[in-house]
Amino acid sequence: LYASAADKGHTEAAYWAADAYHYGKGVKKAEIKAISYYEKAADLGHVASKNNLGLMYLQGKGVDRDLQTAFRLFSDASKSGNSWGQNNLGGMYEMGWGTVKDTAKALQLYQRSAAAGNVHGASNMARLRAVLEVAAKAESAEQETTSTPDAATDTAPAADETPDPAVNNQPAETQILGGSSTD
Template sequence: MANPGNAYLAQAKRAVVLHGHGEAAFSLLERSAGLGNAEAIYAIGTWHLFGTHVRKNFRKAAEYLQRASDLGHAAASFDLAVSYEKGKGVERDKGHAFRLYMKAALLGDRQAKYEVGRCFYWGIGTAKDRQAAEVWYQAYGQEPQAKAAASRKPLARLHGH
């Protein structure tokens, strides 16, 4: 069954992409997010993270990213991992950051695969394991860049990137 929030998400996309109406889009995103649409929840999180059409607020960003991550959103898990690694909007926790990078990688986020490798290589949030690092670096390198970019591109403008 389709997520009922998809219609609001599509309207929000049109409001931003075609007309540049951030406030109208934000209202539609909130309606879609209220219906459990992970992509809309992620969009709101990134708007707060980057200050797109709203005042930058790392704490709110982390709350929305957490909600989207809980719904299995790979990019939200990745962005939340960065927040935990840097302590932006949440208490710095490299172990939790590593677990979120791993979650995002297992959900298919290409950049997260690299970050998991980096964490294993340097022992960031996990024990140093150069063999595991190599496995993850190879996984990162094997995914075509164009495919990875395309997976993040459809709503890039909506997310303010």
């Protein structure tokens, strides 16, 4: 039903047809069909379709992995206020995928995503803040170590100040990518 309406130019129907094929909801999972319908909906301005299509390009599902295309699609979704697009674009900046690595921009995007109520954005924001804080403390300790020989033992960050190792041992895509706009 969605596919029929999508073929007639109905934007929401194209999105829901893509979602059905992407996740195998009521139909056999078919990533190539999902991409086709996400592209149709995205071309008609459907913001969540841009985000979900970006995920497919990032992960190489049904298409060749293309970080620049994923970046562009997440950027379009983010500019339209999509919290998943903001979160996923933040991940692209944090990792330097399809763009120059920029942790300040990543943090800003995670903050926007979190402010919109996206729990993945909030989680990524907290994780990145902790990583940046530990890095700053380590850099400060290193600078003091080079200036005074005994400073290393006095200024090194305590073990309990580092982020949870269980989080840090996860693959980057698992930590950063929040998922699609239908999660």
